[in-house]
Amino acid sequence: MTCLDKYLLREALKSTFSSEGYNIMVNATKGVFISCDIPMAQYIINMNASLPASDKFIIHVLDNTHIFVQPHVEVMIRSQIAKFREDNTYVKPT
Template identity: 70%
Template sequence: MGDLFIWLASFFILIALLVLVVYQLMCLADLEFDYINPYDSSSRINKVVLPEFITEGVLCVFFLITGHWFMSLLCVPYLYYNVRLYTQRQHLVDVTEIFNQLHWEKKQRLFKLAYLIFLLFLSIFWFFLYFFSSSRHSLHAVDCSHRCSHRATLPPSHHDIPMAQFIINMNASMPQSQKFIIHILDSTHLFVQPNMAEMIRSAIAEFRDQNSYEKPA
């Protein structure tokens, strides 16, 4: 179950990264079609560059500390590229050069977008793989429980409706942790916990002794 939460968390982190990159591409597209001026476009992009870098670093470290080495290694090239841009002071868009570098700025963000989509599909794949795997194990456990319960047989009197009702009432009077009826098939057939069969037989025998009538001699 823990892995499901890990992949779910990585999914939302990747969605956040995609939103940041798409936002930058939209700003560049608006500039290309003269919807906004270079200063506004540069300012908007530069505001989300560092959050993008930090979020990518968090994702890489997140995969690392949760033991998902393969996904962490896949994040390293993206992280390395961001770190290199930051250390060389090339991570921010220059308002005076944005028109000359417009094609390159769009190109690098499109590569980032494709890379993030690839990571997102991998995360979705692993999420559903773990989800169906855990669901299959749960169903197997339930199936085993029912198979075991089939071995528990009621006394011969289980065909008697009053006896079945007596067992149901006895089950209802017990604490939740001690209830033994798994499923009521009909008015005379019950599935019970196998370890409770002897106790049920004893209770029915005692009930019969207390309510039996012997004709006087």
């Protein structure tokens, strides 16, 4: 079990039981888990921030390198990252 798995389990248990020990309903959300470096995570967060409120796709930022997003935007994120990398790739002049 990774550190992230332990963190998610701990947070799920916290939300399941209140301080009085009563059971509380837990909401499950389908999404895509993104693991990347900090600059790429900031790029994805900025992509999300530039959209209108109705189109925002980030469900939760777990930490600096892990983001949980809505599943329908996976292809859009991949294409935007590919375009970003292509635009920022150095090509030695011949």
